[in-house]
Amino acid sequence: MRLTALALLVFAACNGPTPKDSGKDDSGTDDSCCTTTDNDGDGFSADADCDDEDAAINPDAAEICDGADNDCDGNTDEDGADGAATFYADADGDGYGNTSDTLSACAQPAGYVGDATDCDDTNAAVFPVAPEICDGFDNDCDGDTDGGATDAPIWYMDMDADGYGDAATGTAACAAPAGMVADGTDCDDADAAYHPGADESDCTDPADYNCDGSTGYADADGDGFAACVDCDDSSAAVNTAAVEMCNGIDDDCDGNTDSPDAADAATFYVDGDSDGYGDASVSQPACAAPAGYVADATDCDDGDAAVSPGAAEYCNSLDDNCDGATDEDAAADAAIWYADGDGDGFGDAADGVPACAQPAGRVGSATDCDDGAAAVNPAAQEVCDAGATDEDCDGLSDDADPGVSPASRATFHADSDGDGYGDPAVALDACLQPAGH
Numbered sequence: 302m303r304l305t306a307l308a309l310l311v312f313a314a315c316n317g318p319t320p321k322d323s324g325k326d327d328s329g330t331d332d333s334c335c336t337t338t339d340n341d342g343d344g345f346s347a348d349a350d351c352d353d354e355d356a357a358i359n360p361d362a363a364e365i366c367d368g369a370d371n372d373c374d375g376n377t378d379e380d381g382a383d384g385a386a387t388f389y390a391d392a393d394g395d396g397y398g399n400t401s402d403t404l405s406a407c408a409q410p411a412g413y414v415g416d417a418t419d420c421d422d423t424n425a426a427v428f429p430v431a432p433e434i435c436d437g438f439d440n441d442c443d444g445d446t447d448g449g450a451t452d453a454p455i456w457y458m459d460m461d462a463d464g465y466g467d468a469a470t471g472t473a474a475c476a477a478p479a480g481m482v483a484d485g486t487d488c489d490d491a492d493a494a495y496h497p498g499a500d501e502s503d504c505t506d507p508a509d510y511n512c513d514g515s516t517g518y519a520d521a522d523g524d525g526f527a528a529c530v531d532c533d534d535s536s537a538a539v540n541t542a543a544v545e546m547c548n549g550i551d552d553d554c555d556g557n558t559d560s561p562d563a564a565d566a567a568t569f570y571v572d573g574d575s576d577g578y579g580d581a582s583v584s585q586p587a588c589a590a591p592a593g594y595v596a597d598a599t600d601c602d603d604g605d606a607a608v609s610p611g612a613a614e615y616c617n618s619l620d621d622n623c624d625g626a627t628d629e630d631a632a633a634d635a636a637i638w639y640a641d642g643d644g645d646g647f648g649d650a651a652d653g654v655p656a657c658a659q660p661a662g663r664v665g666s667a668t669d670c671d672d673g674a675a676a677v678n679p680a681a682q683e684v685c686d687a688g689a690t691d692e693d694c695d696g697l698s699d700d701a702d703p704g705v706s707p708a709s710r711a712t713f714h715a716d717s718d719g720d721g722y723g724d725p726a727v728a729l730d731a732c733l734q735p736a737g738h
Contacts, residue, residue, distance in 0.1 A: 352369075352373075357371065364376075365382055365384050366382050367384075378406075382405075386406065387403050388403065389413060390404070390412060396414060397429060398419055399417070399419055402422075420439060421439070433445075435450045453473040454483060455471040456471070456474055463495075465496035468486065494510055495510055497513070499512070501516070515534070521535060522537040524537035524540045526541060530554075533551075540554060546559075561587050562586070566588050567588070568584050568596075569584060569595060571584070573593075575593075576609045577597065579596070579599075583603075599623060600623065601623035609622070613633040616635055631655065635655035635657050636655065638655075638656050638659055639663055639667040640653075640672060641664045641672065642672040643669070644675055646678070648666050648667050648669055649669055649672040653667060666679075669694065670691060679693060679695075683706060684709040685700075685710055685733075686709075712728050713734055717737070
């Protein structure tokens, strides 16, 4: 028995995995099968085992999700490994997978997720916890398309089929349920004659057909005009017979507020040159100045902004300030003219007046020092005279004026001995007799 057991062990060892080198000697005897090592004792020799130090790793081992190539096939943690999870394709990237497209793997592959509850993997707006909206899709995958949509409008029962519903019967739905409308403002849904769009033009009918809380025949302000013809039944001053005034109200109910025919409308005048003064020949009534119009009508030339009652008068042959006069003496650029009483061409500085043109008897010069004597002026010749007159108006007279005419001077001779007779050899020209001469 002991020999038989030993023989079986040798037989098993020699019939294990075929080694790369048969190890036969020249005689053909195989002497290597019993010498190949199997360090981990898993029944596979080192040259057939991809990890001869770990008995759990060999060609017959089951692949498991542990990061090792357990079955020595060259792949680690491949699909189908023990412990692998099932992942589902997430084509629309919403985090929920398609149950019909699966993959078994140790780690989550790109484009796959662990959830298999997406009912439409082609639409990212459709997944189990998506908000249901009115778009024709079952967004939340509950089997009810558009049911309980968050954006569903409210519809109202329209029993009288007048297009207006009863506000007390509101129902949310993506599409209008039969017999329901979007408007819930009907005040009597049992009678098609009553709704907000109804006609209420009969001033004798007390019914509130248009649901506005008032009736056409009423006269709330007591002005004698029914509400159906009164444009403001809360004010007795407003009715079709009232006078339009400039007050921001359509007093006469003609559809115009503060119209040009208002009783207190002002008259405005066109201001063509935009100088603030208008043309009296072009006007229109209004409660407020129309564009291009002003309240002033005193412009004498509405085509020239430099001409107006507020302008300065100039010497330009125009009536700049619209006072009816042209180039009057007070013109801004008028010259000053001085009285020339003695007609010598030089005026009196104390008697000057402004004027655009030279007045008779006046000159532009104001340099005459005596406007009563024609021989006295800046152009005159200084001469010796008994009154010491300053003929040339330079402030000097007679001998004090270097410009005195030599011909007007007398010659005096020195009288050293005081006998009244002078020395003919010692002479002096002067206007007045010098002492000792």
